[in-house]
Amino acid sequence: MYNAQGKISQAEVLTKYAPLVRRLGLQLVAKMPASVDLDDLIQAGMIGLLDAAGRYKEDQGAQFETYASQRIRGAMLDELRSNDWLPRSLRRTSREVETAVHKVEQNLGRSASETEIAEHLQMPLDEYQSMLQDLHGSQLIYYEDFDRSADDEPFLDRYCVDHSDPLSALLDDSLRSALVEAIDRLPDREKLLMSLYYERGMNLREIGAVMEVSESRVCQLHSQAVARLRTRLREMAWANAEAT
Missing domain, CATH: 1.20.140 (Butyryl-CoA Dehydrogenase, subunit A; domain 3)
Incomplete structure (x- = not known):
């Protein structure tokens, strides 16, 4: 799963961890008003996932899924913060x-x-x-x-x-x-x-x-x-x- 530079392949990480992004998106959208779009959260989460894949180092002491979950959720929260929830x-x-x-x-x-x-x-x-x-x-x-x-x-x-x-x-x-x-x-x-x-x-x-x-x-x-x-x-x- 890692290339010669010790980085996670983006193609593989997207395939393997897309369900994680969706699961985290569903957890957040369930607590949000209906105006919040799940697809928008998933899109933001995918960006967070790719960011995690680019920054993660195997020797940094955390499992990739744990590390990526934090990045994914952070990207989703940033997406929510950028929108006005209710007039x-x-x-x-x-x-x-x-x-x-x-x-x-x-x-x-x-x-x-x-x-x-x-x-x-x-x-x-x-x-x-x-x-x-x-x-x-x-x-x-x-x-x-x-x-x-x-x-x-x-x-x-x-x-x-x-x-x-x-x-x-x-x-x-x-x-x-x-x-x-x-x-x-x-x-x-x-x-x-x-x-x-x-x-x-x-x-x-x-x-x-x-x-x-x-x-x-x-x-x-x-x-x-x-x-x-x-x-x-x-x-x-x-x-x-x-x-x-």
Whole structure:
């Protein structure tokens, strides 16, 4: 696999490690909004793979796959950083939904239904569901979550070592543990959806077939689940801060 200069052949490395690039891309895209394109991540990852092949030395003490994985993931994260994930107008709408979910669930002491959230927002149910449809690009982490000048408490930095990088935070162990706990508290239907989407890697159409609902309905439920998760992560962060 190595040439006379001790370098890995690019043709061989592309053939052998293309599945690794795809696997890493799928892991990242599962945590991103639907606007993030898997093919773009894979393309960036392939560039990272070739960079790894050019820089790797067999005697440097790390297995090539381990070394390449770091380079591939880094290239994918750079690709994500170069794009704006969600327009600011939709981020404001996302915060509005989160605030409504938080207030209704605080009052009720349980998970709020769509009807109850819509009533709190003083809008018809179909209008609220349309809002959720628009928020299909919603996500668990925004750069604003790490901005201490923002209006909201920058709660997610409590989980992360690198406060400047929410993308790295997605892979942080403490945040992952908090997410598992928050997902476990979701209503059963939304819990199933998140499991199929983030763990099984299914797309919305496939999830709709499993849940026997339309793709647009899956989109709405996903947006609402994300709003619940962000609200509960905030609550858990505050509770942890008070405990310390």
